[in-house]
Amino acid sequence: MEPIKQFELSKEYLESLQLGIEQGDNDFIQESLEGVNVADIAAILDELELHEVTYVLRLLEKQLAADILIELDQATLTKVLREFENSEIAEWIVLMDSDDGADILNLMSDKDREDVIAEFQDRVKSEQILELLRYEEDTAGGIMAKEFIRANKNWNIVQTINEIRRQAENVEKIFSIYVVNNRQQLLGRVSLKKIILAASDTRIEDIYEEDVISVPVTMDQEEVAAVMRKYDLESVPVVNVKNKLVGRITVDDILDVVQEEADEDIQAMAGVSADIEESDSxxxxxxxxxxxxxxxxxxxxxxxxxxxxxxxxxxxxxxxxxxxxxxxxxxxxxxxxxxxxxxxxxxxxxxxxxxxxxxxxxxxxxxxxxxxxxxxxxxxxxxxxxxxxxxxxxxxxxxxxxxxxxxxxxxxxxxxxxxxxxxxxxxxxxxxxxxxxxxxxxxxxxxxxxxxxxx
Amino acid sequence: MEPIKQFELSKEYLESLQLGIEQGDNDFIQESLEGVNVADIAAILDELELHEVTYVLRLLEKQLAADILIELDQATLTKVLREFENSEIAEWIVLMDSDDGADILNLMSDKDREDVIAEFQDRVKSEQILELLRYEEDTAGGIMAKEFIRANKNWNIVQTINEIRRQAENVEKIFSIYVVNNRQQLLGRVSLKKIILAASDTRIEDIYEEDVISVPVTMDQEEVAAVMRKYDLESVPVVNVKNKLVGRITVDDILDVVQEEADEDIQAMAGVSADIEESDSxxxxxxxxxxxxxxxxxxxxxxxxxxxxxxxxxxxxxxxxxxxxxxxxxxxxxxxxxxxxxxxxxxxxxxxxxxxxxxxxxxxxxxxxxxxxxxxxxxxxxxxxxxxxxxxxxxxxxxxxxxxxxxxxxxxxxxxxxxxxxxxxxxxxxxxxxxxxxxxxxxxxxxxxxxxxxx
Incomplete structure (x- = not known):
């Protein structure tokens, strides 16, 4: 019995993967990574030489490679990005959630960033990412994503489910559906549970909860973490000064914020100036x-x-x-x-x-x-x-x-x-x-x- | 424009509330707290004198009081519990999620705990809580809740939605529905999104994802936090040695774990022996x-x-x-x-x-x-x-x-x-x-x- 279904990250597998890369055994590489969680694949790639990482990423299907990319260590990621053409990076970024795409662009030089953005084929995604890049990195705006489900208060359940269907591919995780008026201002939220249990002709207006907690785009990420922790939120809508709904922050990103801030404090107390890891030279x-x-x-x-x-x-x-x-x-x-x-x-x-x-x-x-x-x-x-x-x-x-x-x-x-x-x-x-x-x-x-x- | 719809925790309100309590102005107390988030009410009560806290808690509706209770500071909570009869505490605990109920019982003396359990009217809840009390406090078993939605792989969408309806009141937040076989062993998960988008006669067997990540009941809570962070999970199913699904941990509890562990480390480094706050004497x-x-x-x-x-x-x-x-x-x-x-x-x-x-x-x-x-x-x-x-x-x-x-x-x-x-x-x-x-x-x-x- 193995309760955690987690890929076995053994040194033996690492060595056989390296051998596979050396011998160009693409079938072995693809088969052995099939069905493995992207976080686990990224953890393996973090241990490989740069040319091995690029070899594997080129071999894998584009969507999978994009998902792996955002899970890589920042040090590995920065090096990997330099190895690929801007057009290739653009293709990957379009396949990512907007916040992850913006994070990747933020790691690049100003010139490369502009080149990559010029290569975007998807106009909506490129506008979303350009908007995200305008916000400071450690604010609500800098960590929010543009992928979320929004329902007009005048819709009924059928219309809302259609919107969920339309966005199903873009929005991987749906926690709440945010309710807005015609001017896109945030009015409240309605849970998926309620959508499932309501009759099809029920109007959103009649079932949504008004007491939704939102954060302004300019709020510091530490404060966002404190708000989400205090109110036990799994996601929080982000609004601009006019209360217009502009994004959503999910708690998995906040978990990283809390851990990073704690690590920073401990490093500051210990007098270690850079973000170093035991595996560094x-x-x-x-x-x-x-x-x-x-x-x-x-x-x-x-x-x-x-x-x-x-x-x-x-x-x-x-x-x-x-x-x-x-x-x-x-x-x-x-x-x-x-x-x-x-x-x-x-x-x-x-x-x-x-x-x-x-x-x-x-x-x-x-x-x-x-x-x-x-x-x-x-x-x-x-x-x-x-x-x-x-x-x-x-x-x-x-x-x-x-x-x-x-x-x-x-x-x-x-x-x-x-x-x-x-x-x-x-x-x-x-x-x-x-x-x-x-x-x-x-x-x-x-x-x-x-x-x-x-x- | 006030983007965070958050109760204004002003000292002025605090004083007017204290005056209201002193004068027994129950209408003012109830009206002014109506619609306020329980976390905010708890933050206010944390600032009051013990007799004022008990006055307010007795005044409020039982479910609301129970929700507030679990948000109180541990120091306040421990004192408050001593002021109430075991039968009153039992009534509150039955209204809570099982993990919160177990947390409260863990704060009480062995004798009081047994007395409270003896008072339970709800047999299911009392069995759930007794089970949770058996696990070590800082393990997956100690922080998991018994409230979650489970679907048999042989069910179709309609049967699953009926189960959601049946449990709707018990399970406040639904992230995933866990799929089990007839022996209650965990097979996989299916998202609410998929349930909404699938046809009513679709069988769960045909749409569930097999690669679900679960944790064993005995896993240390810090490790659970690491798993949830690595795989970006908003909830994780907990299984026993026979892979039987026994509980669920949600990320809001994990956010608290991460923060507490970080605070503990910083206190250890600073040489402060107990968990103290600036407001202590x-x-x-x-x-x-x-x-x-x-x-x-x-x-x-x-x-x-x-x-x-x-x-x-x-x-x-x-x-x-x-x-x-x-x-x-x-x-x-x-x-x-x-x-x-x-x-x-x-x-x-x-x-x-x-x-x-x-x-x-x-x-x-x-x-x-x-x-x-x-x-x-x-x-x-x-x-x-x-x-x-x-x-x-x-x-x-x-x-x-x-x-x-x-x-x-x-x-x-x-x-x-x-x-x-x-x-x-x-x-x-x-x-x-x-x-x-x-x-x-x-x-x-x-x-x-x-x-x-x-x-």
Whole structure:
């Protein structure tokens, strides 16, 4: 019993496919890929050499090749597109949903894009895609498709079913039928279930639901994801400023958005600058990581200058050096905690959110509480367990308390400021801010020590 | 023009609602909530005091209250459930989809759960929910619903439409109709579109698609999310070991899974132990953060011991202290980068993934490359810009190189080991590992210094 009917992506098959390509055994290639899900075929092609991918794509039927193309890794896809004539790409794009076609065109250079569009044979599709290309890529307009079923409120069930029949080939998945007036303005929705269960002469006007949730073309894709998630929508109609129905977003695209945004945040927190995968080359991975590491190293080198500045004091009280990692690490940890909470609340904003001032006050109280607990704990360990004199325990404990306050403040303010400037606030939890907090922490630590230990 | 038809969740309305509750103005409450989306009503109730929430829920029609209940914040929901009699809760649960009912029962104590189940009037629903409660919460069985449309392969279109009519009230959203044989084993699926377009005497057998993707009841919910995302599914049938169709998972639940898993990873990386929100109290937030901060602080205190151990050497070569933050921060940054890449690849595993050995070798090369670049850079700055003697520059540079190698190794191995033991590997990018790397880094740094500087 094999419950998931999923193509077995084995290394053995991969090797036999490569052998088939090398030997030009077209029958074997076509037969072995027959009936396999396009997502699985794409996963196989992602593992092949470029010339092997193009060989297979040329061999397959055009519609199948087009379906596979949109499932390829972006890196593979970009390389594959360069291998084909613009006329061939145009033929494929016409066979795709408009949103997928627009995505492919967005990967090409301006010149190639224009050439491909000039080759389009299908006037309707070409107009649809040209419209989609006008919207920003990460807005509702940029991710919506032009393929959806629309019914005029004056139609009856028979007319609506005829429209479904007419569009059946273009619109693969039908979730809801959107109801519009004569000016194409969105009025509501009616489910396929209702269409099936209604009598043939029922008018759409009499059965459609008015409380349809739609999104404007300009809405950010993250916000669209939040709306669809909140209202449990499987698809959402997109309207322009005049409430005219212009497109539809389905939840499978939104699932990708949610995953991509989460991956982006995690990469930002980890200080990895490009979208890299484990399968990338050593050099690519190294290059994506080095910039943030260098920022951290430069911060460390500046830290050395700060400590060097206090060298006199340090030589008189050598134990100060021992607690440098404690102060630096705590500053970093507190900063990341504070910023990650703000980042999450920025992502799911609601009308009842705290104001910036309330956030600030609450963050201050949390920091005061945590700073007191940690400072007191460290004082006790330093004095009673490690046997240092009380004034030194007070110095380390109080410095830690100040660092917790400061790092918490930085962790709260930085993501809010970044967000206001349109920068992904998650980088506030990354190496850059950790490094800044380290430096501030060092300055505070030695400053407090100079004062309290009278160095 | 208001493109999103969404209830205006204003603070003004919230206040007028609270006034309405205080004055017992039931007409105002019911009228103002009429036609409002249940997700919006739930968002409002989340902001009210407990006695206000229960007042509103008692006032509303049972089906509406049940729909609102499942949209409430988990914290609010748990409190609300304690305020109602088990018989009242049972009435609500029978009105819910089985998966939502099971979720609610899972929030209750064993005793209350049994009492509520004993109160069920609807035998079918109670059997369905009892079945769902048997599965682990984060598996396909734990998130699936028992509400779906199933057609026997021998039925014709009319029989199928009759089944849809019969189930119309139970199954709110129909995406596909699942086709089974007489033993209820899953054979395939047929879309509503096909049902609408087919002639009434067409037999299901002749139009259904065989290549349906299903998931086993035991599959982890994260894997279910990966399958649905890969194959762009809006719903997926769930089967038992005998391939018997036992449930259905819809993509709106999966959207929540993807978001929750991402939030969990980010919280693990940020070192926040519980699922907290910005609206929680100062004390709750503080309590969720303190444990990881304490681990960091204890690490720092151990670091102090390590440095204290090398105090003699440090007193002879005070500049060593200056570069402690550099070494510690770089170790932390390298460790987080390495582990976050592994965590991402663990989440999206495929048959073509590198083996653990290949991962290890590749990680080693990336670390060698980055370690060389950073070590050489630091050597140059320390010697040529800061004017230290070359042997000291070699010491700091070489120590940094070793720390990069070591931290990279730890960052690669730790998530793999955690994952094997069933622990969320994302905590490998959190404070615990950063702290461990700090300590190892300190030991390596002073060890190298002792050797090279002959202290």
């Amino acid at each position: 050593v050099f690519t991975i190294s290059k994506a990581r080095l910039p943030w590491l260098l920022i951290g190293v430069m911060g460390g080198l500046m830290g050395a200058k700060i400590i060097g500045f206090f060298e006199d004091g340090l030589s008189k009280y050598l134990a100060l050096a021992s607690f440098i990692p404690l102060v630096a690490a705590t500053g970093g940890n507190v900063g990341i905690q504070a910023s990650s909470l703000i980042v999450q609340s920025l992502a799911s904003k609601s009308a009842f959110d705290d104001t910036p001032f309330q956030r600030f006050v609450k963050g201050l109280f949390v920091a005061l509480l945590n700073g007191l607990v940690l400072g007191a704990f460290v004082f006790c360990v330093v004095v009673f367990l490690y046997g240092f004199e009380p004034i030194f325990g007070i110095t380390v404990g109080f410095a830690l308390f100040c660092v917790v306050l400061l790092a918490s403040f930085m962790g709260t303010v930085t993501p809010i400021v970044l967000n206001r400037f349109g920068i992904n606030p998650a980088i506030a939890s990354g190496p850059f801010i950790t490094t800044t907090n380290d430096l501030l922490g060092l300055a505070v630590y030695f400053g407090v020590a100079m004062l309290l230990l009278k160095l | 100062v004390f709750t937030i503080s309590k969720a953060r303190l444990p990881w901060l304490l681990i960091g602080v204890m690490g720092g205190l151990m670091g102090a011991k390590i440095i204290g151990f090398f105090e003699d050497g440090l007193s002879k070569y005070l500049a060593l202290a200056s570069f402690i933050p550099l070494v510690a921060a770089t170790g932390g940054n390298v460790g987080i980068q390495a582990s976050s890449l592994i965590v991402q690849s663990l989440a999206s595993k495929s048959a073509f993934d590198d083996t653990p050995f290949q991962r290890f070798v590749k990680g080693l090369f990336v670390a060698l490359l980055n370690g060389l670049v950073l070590g050489a850079f630091v050597f140059c700055v320390v010697v040529f810009l800061y004017g230290f003697e070359p042997i000291f520059g070699i010491t700091v540079g070489f120590a940094l190189f070793c720390v990069v190698l070591l931290a990279s190794f730890m960052g690669t191995v730790t998530p793999i080991v955690l994952n094997r033991f069933g622990i969320n590997p994302a905590i490998a990018s959190g404070p615990f590992i950063t702290t461990t790397n700090d300590l190892l880094g300190l030991a390596v740094y002073f060890g190298v210094a002792m050797l090279l500087l002959k202290l």
